[in-house]
Amino acid sequence: MYPARRGKDFHEASYLADYFDTIEINTSFYQPMRADLAAQWIERVAHNPRFVFTAKLWQKFTHEESTLAEDEKAVREGFDVLRSADRLGAVLLQFPFSFHHTPENMARLRWLFERFREYPLVVEVRHSSWARKDFYDFLREHSVGFCNIDQPVIGHSVEPGEVVTSKTGYVRFHGRRYDTWFSDDPDTPSHERYNYLYPAEELEPWAKRIRHMADHTDTTFVITNNHFEGKGVVNALQLIHLLTKQKVKIPETLRHRYPELESIADEPAKEPTLFPLPPPSSK
Secondary structure, X not given: OOOOOXXXXXXXXXXXXXXXXXEEEOHHHHOOOOHXXXXXXXXXXXXXXXXXEEEEOOHHHHOOOOOOHHHHHHHHHHHHHHHHOOOEEEEEEEOOOOOOOOHHHHHHHHHHXXXXXXXXXXXXXXEHHHOOHHHHHHHHHOOOEEEEEEOOXXXXXXXXXXXXXXXXXXXXXXXXXXXOOOOOOOOOOHHHHHOOOOOHHHHHHXXXXXXXXXXXXXXXXEEEOOOOOOHXXXXXXXXXXXXXXXXXXXXXXXXXXXXXXXXXXXXXXXXXXXXXXXXXXXX
């Protein structure tokens, strides 16, 4: 995905901001974002005035039972820097599949919504017990967005949808690796869970859903899962093309590995591709 030759000032966020208008910050899930780091990231994307970050809430609030006042303070330090610069589009509260719809968990959500009400919140739940009207009404009551997800639909998994519960729409693509999604095989590399490239026929229904969501929101974020082979980036570029009906800027580093991108590229490759190109799409 990233160029092999990188100058001393190279930064991944700056590079991605040349192609996209958002990045979902994943590191904030594992530890709170430092204020100085948030300020650095803002500088890195300054050349794209449309760019805003989304960020995951620290897992201590979504995957553990107890938190302290100092934990809240730590979380806010980085988020407040992004928000003050108008670069914070959403804060994602991502819960595991084991998080079911219960009175206790509803109370937990209510507490979280109150604690972090100053941010544009979005909730991601994966168990189908949450797919109910009263839950969506609960989110609307608190002006909290619902994260529509694409994941392997196994057992009681949430299915794809286009639910809107606030002015912020949100979609996340996890891939469809049914063979590794719930695998606990120690010999399976962790990245294999998300090693998936969506074909066009799986993206097209989502483009329709996203258009419907955008009609009822101020902003709709579409996030594809990061993978070291750049498959999430490929699918993100394809979705932009599907949604805008326009050719898109393609990173040179991906053109040779994914020749299917040539048909949606806004300019020819700087170097000839070694692979046969697909025929141009007919209009």
